[in-house]
Amino acid sequence: MQHKSFSEMHCSIAQCLEIVGERWSLLIVRDVFLGTTRFDEIQQRLGISRNILNQRLARLVEHGVVEKIAYSQHPPRFDYKLTAKGRDLWPVITAMRQWGDEHAAPDGPPMQLIHRDCGEIADAHLICSACGEAIGAGNVKSVPGPGTG
Numbered sequence: 001m002q003h004k005s006f007s008e009m010h011c012s013i014a015q016c017l018e019i020v021g022e023r024w025s026l027l028i029v030r031d032v033f034l035g036t037t038r039f040d041e042i043q044q045r046l047g048i049s050r051n052i053l054n055q056r057l058a059r060l061v062e063h064g065v066v067e068k069i070a071y072s073q074h075p076p077r078f079d080y081k082l083t084a085k086g087r088d089l090w091p092v093i094t095a096m097r098q099w100g101d102e103h104a105a106p107d108g109p110p111m112q113l114i115h116r117d118c119g120e121i122a123d124a125h126l127i128c129s130a131c132g133e134a135i136g137a138g139n140v141k142s143v144p145g146p147g148t149g
Helices: 012-020 025-033 039-046 050-062 090-103
Strands: 066-072 077-082
Touching: 012 025, 012 050, 025 039, 025 050, 025 066, 025 077, 025 090, 039 050, 039 077, 050 066, 050 077
Parallel strands: none
Antiparallel strands: 066 077
């Protein structure tokens, strides 16, 4: 199946999907967030074919989401670490996990996050960066931004 490129679409969501929207990409990022950083470990954990994992990792490296760090010369072996750009995907991964917990996990969440400071189960919520109030689709509006063409 031929997939459409979003590279020419003037939309930040489309540009994000152009980089991390391929099947497996966000699951790879999730695993690296969780500390699985070696090719063989990622491959085993996900059950993904080696050639697809190699393609996805190469694309994530190419776009600066992860960096490839050698830990062995003979044979050549690498760790994959999130860059600042990759760590900025945390809210995306968290929102998808929470949506899946709510709408696609009939037996309950398969994983929960514990806030280290208070020890309680943590869920992420969007708040206004100016006033601190909770925000959602019902109390925000869209206006043209500086990148409007």
